[in-house]
Amino acid sequence: SPGNVQVISRENPLGIRPLFSYQFTGSAYALTLGATEIKSRSSANLKTLVRVSPQEITLESMIRVSDGSRPIHQVQLVVPKDLVIRQLTAPGLVEWAEESYEAVIGEAKLITVLLGQGLQSGFNIILEGKLDRKLENRTTSVPYLAVLGMQSQNGETVLSSDPSFDIELLDVQQGESVAMASMFGWLKANQRPLARTALKFRGPNYSAKFQ
Numbered sequence: 001s002p003g004n005v006q007v008i009s010r011e012n013p014l015g016i017r018p019l020f021s022y023q024f025t026g027s028a029y030a031l032t033l034g035a036t037e038i039k040s041r042s043s044a045n046l047k048t049l050v051r052v053s054p055q056e057i058t059l060e061s062m063i064r065v066s067d068g069s070r071p072i073h074q075v076q077l078v079v080p081k082d083l084v085i086r087q088l089t090a091p092g093l094v095e096w097a098e099e100s101y102e103a104v105i106g107e108a109k110l111i112t113v114l115l116g117q118g119l120q121s122g123f124n125i126i127l128e129g130k131l132d133r134k135l136e137n138r139t140t141s142v143p144y145l146a147v148l149g150m151q152s153q154n155g156e157t158v159l160s161s162d163p164s165f166d167i168e169l170l171d172v173q174q175g176e177s178v179a180m181a182s183m184f185g186w187l188k189a190n191q192r193p194l195a196r197t198a199l200k201f202r203g204p205n206y207s208a209k210f211q
Contacts, residue, residue, distance in 0.1 A: 038069075038070065039151075040067070040149050040150065040151050041067055041068070041069045041070075041151050042065060042066065042067040042072065042149065042150050042151055043065075043066050043067070043150060043151060043152045043153060044063060044064065044065050044066075044147040044150045044152075044153040044154075044155075045063070045064040045153070045154055045155060046061060046062075046063050046064075046145055046146075046147070046153065046154075046155030046156070046157075047061065047062045047063075047064075047155060047156055047186050048060070048061040048062075048143065048145060048155065048156070048157040048158070049061075049157075049158050049160060049187070049191060050142070050143055050157060050158065050159050050160065051160050051161070051194075052135075052159060052160065052161045052165070052167060052210075053161065053162060054135065056130055056131075057130070057131040057133065057135075057140070057143075058128075058129065058130050058131070059083070059127075059128070059129060059130075059131065059143050060126075060127070060128050061126070061127045061128075061145055062124050062125075062126055062127075062186075063075075063077065063124065063125040063126075063127065063145070063147060064122055064123075064124055065119075065122065065123060065124075065125065065147065065150075066121070066122035066123075067120060068120070068121075070118075070120065071117075071118020071119060071120045072115065072118060072119050072120070072123075073114070073115050073117075073118045074112065074113065074114055074115065075090070075112075075113040075115070075125060075147060076110055076111065076112050076113070076147065076148040076149065077110070077111040077113065077125070077127070077145065077146070077147055077148075078101060078103050078108050078109070078110060078111075078144070078145065078146040078147070078148065078204075079108065079109050079111055079127070079129075079143075079144075079145055080108060080109070080131060080143050080144060080145075081100070081107045081108050081109050082131050082132040082133050083109060083129045083130070083131055083132075083143070084129050084130045084131075084132055085098070085111070085127065085128070085129040086128045086129050086130060087126070087127075087128040087129075088111070088113070088125070088126070088127050088128075089125070089126045090113055090115060090123065090124070090125045090126070091115070091119060091123050091124075092115045092116040092117045092119065093113065093114075093115060093116070094114045094115060094116045095114050096111055096112060096113045096114065097111070097112050098110065098111050098112075099112075103144065103146070104204065104205050104207075105141070105144045105207050108144065110148075111127075113125060127145075131143060138211055139170070139209055139210070139211045140209065140210065141207065141208070141209050141210075142157055142159070142169070142199055142207070142208040142209065142210055143157070144206075144207065145157075146204040147204075150204075152203075153202075153203065153204060154200075154201065154202040154203070155200075155201055156178075156183060156186075156198055156199065156200050156201075157198065157199045157201075158180075158183050158187060158191075158195050158197075158198045159195070159196050159197050159198070159199075159210055160191065160194040160195045160196060161194065161196055162194070163193075163194070165196075166196060167196035167197050167210050167211070168197065168210065168211050169197055169199060169208050169209070169210050170208065170209040170210060170211055171207070171208060171209045172199065172206075172207075172208040173205075173206060173207045173208065174201060174202075174203060174205045174206040174207070175199050175200060175201035175202075175206040175207075175208060176199070176200055176201075177197060177198065177199060177200075178198050178199075178200045179198075180192075180195050180196075180197070180198055182198070182200075183195065183198050197210070
């Protein structure tokens, strides 16, 4: 009965705040709960720098996540299956885990990032890693990154290399090659001379190769 139910509040060690908590003083009770999924209004912007050399391919990505309607406690990133993550940072990061995932481009990895406190204003996730692949016939796919559960997302991927090499985009789907000057707003000064080409995309269904 309502007289046997007390609404309580306890602090979660992860900083997660419950909407409601109930404590029952008797053994006979009934409680019916209902929940409705709130449609995501989150958006993501991905800015990625890929460094290409005959020895290795590395990437650095800054993923900006924003949602003005509700706090975000978890972010799920789709990354290449051969990406070896060297570093992943985010505000209030508790832990992250990876698992196999089937993406629009085929086999990939799903990275789940857990945040200790819900973040409502925009925040950045920084991802750095190495791709465990070689350039076969000097051609490979542009590293695919996306964020699940977003209402909208867009991004830019810049490919850079040693001055003795040139890079050309091939088979671009759901994206476009753009002028390097438009990338200078976020590239660091020492990164600009080595930048060769850039891919701009809107939505998660993009793909491209480079040579």
